[in-house]
Amino acid sequence: MTDRVLILGGRGRIGGSVARDLLTHTQAEILITGRTPAQMQDNTSLEYMALDLAEVEKLRQAIASVNLVVHCAGPFHYRDANVLKICIEHGVNYVDVSDHRSFTIKALQYHEKAMAAGVTAVVNTGIFPGISNSMVRHDIEQFDIPEKIHLSYLVSGSGGAGITVMRTTFLGLQNPFEAWIDGRWQTVKPYSEREVVEFPSPYKRSGVYWFDMPETFTLPHAFPAVKTVITKFGSVPDFYNHLTWIAAHVFPKSWIKNPKGVEFLSHVSHAMTDFTDQFTGIGVAVRSEVTGQKNNQQAVYCSTLTHANTAAAAGCGTGSIAQFLLEGTLKKPGVWPVEEALPTDLFTKAMQSRGVTIQANWQ
Structure with a gap:
């Protein structure tokens, strides 16, 4: 069965970078969203849907049709955790590129519910x-x-x-x-x-x-x-x-x-x-x-x-975690910031596969 990934905010530069990373490193079908209609390139692994996060029922249907959601629709200062909540209700794994503590606090409050539902949710991914x-x-x-x-x-x-x-x-x-x-x-x-x-x-x-x-x-x-x-x-x-x-x-x-x-x-x-x-x-x-x-x-x-x-570096960070979730290599039910979810060996593997070099040494 082919994996399907929903990238919310996939028409933005960060979301687009995540989509390109997943097209490179997985065989998943990718559905990207934006608030206005758009024509997509001819790519059988890429679909487009016009979707505003305020359209809750349409959002719910989209989440129910995939097995991973990547939330790139910032700024996260304004966002609630409704996307995560719906993912938990449908048993769908979740990743986001959130970058503000107010949103992270809201997301972490769903930790117990995600654990009970067997959903792995990783927040604060990217660069x-x-x-x-x-x-x-x-x-x-x-x-x-x-x-x-x-x-x-x-x-x-x-x-x-x-x-x-x-x-x-x-x-x-x-x-x-x-x-x-x-x-x-x-x-x-x-x-x-x-x-x-x-x-x-x-x-x-x-x-x-x-x-x-x-x-x-x-x-x-x-x-x-x-x-x-x-x-x-x-x-x-x-x-x-x-x-x-x-x-x-x-x-x-x-x-x-x-x-x-x-x-x-x-x-x-x-x-x-x-x-x-x-x-x-x-x-x-x-x-x-x-x-x-x-x-x-x-x-x-x-x-x-x-x-x-x-933006491409952010795509590498988020895309690698999405890849591991799709492969089943990363499975840790609950809501986690990336440093608590991703083991160092998987992180090293992800960076090497994407040509990202990290220099490290004792001072």
């Missing part, structure tokens, strides 16, 4: 969060006692993503958030405390800032020995960082918290990055640094990744 979380898990496993996680992300221009990712950036500036620092939850201002971090070539030393990501609170849960989790994000070229800092700290808060203000800033930013992409590229860099005890000594282990296309 960051996603591949980045699995890099941390690999690094954590090198230690006797891990103590501190420092995650840094860098994106060139638009990263090859669409307007939705721009919205996500500005939505992430709206409110202070809680971070796990020195063994307690502390309030952090978004896009604050600039830090210059060493990334692999071609990025080298670049500035990053505090940014609210779901791994800020899922990693302390997954690795309770860890006392500090830092998640920082930056852009290339550097002047985008300064513009974002101004939006976070100088603009009136009403601009950022107004949906019209977010739309205006998102479209302006997208137009700017479309122009500068030709000079900067659309790549991504991830740096995971873990500090802890190894053989009764303080030690630091670091892993890094670069990819020429941020």
Whole structure:
């Protein structure tokens, strides 16, 4: 029986990257959705359906016709967990590319119901969060006692993503958030405390800032020995960082918290990055640094990744988990962030099969 996969938001750049990954690495038939009608290329493994997530009955029928749902219809700041709920009701496995703690908290509340239904649901897949979380898990496993996680992300221009990712950036500036620092939850201002971090070539030393990501609170849960989790994000070229800092700290808060203000800033930013992409590229860099005890000594282990296309990298992260679910290689009923769902051996296999190189070494 042929596997069928439903990709919600499959016409976006992230969803499209996931579809391409699945077409490459599986034999599944893929149904992608968007809110408006579209003509699809002649591909017998690819179907299209116009679907708004508000059309609950139509959504329910679509989910009932597949055996895996991949939710790429962001921004997730606005989403409820209804798609996951319907998947659990129909016994359908679930993956998403969610990137905001408010949504992750909603999804994790369905953990017991997913376990009872035998449904494996993996949230926060993609590149960051996603591949980045699995890099941390690999690094954590090198230690006797891990103590501190420092995650840094860098994106060139638009990263090859669409307007939705721009919205996500500005939505992430709206409110202070809680971070796990020195063994307690502390309030952090978004896009604050600039830090210059060493990334692999071609990025080298670049500035990053505090940014609210779901791994800020899922990693302390997954690795309770860890006392500090830092998640920082930056852009290339550097002047985008300064513009974002101004939006976070100088603009009136009403601009950022107004949906019209977010739309205006998102479209302006997208137009700017479309122009500068030709000079900067659309790549991504991830740096995971873990500090802890190894053989009764303080030690630091670091892993890094670069990819020429941020959206394609996200497709690799999400597509690989979808592939393992379809194959039955990954089966863990419940709702899990990726670092708790995906074993390191499977993660390594997935990255190798997709030509994604991760450099790792003791510092």
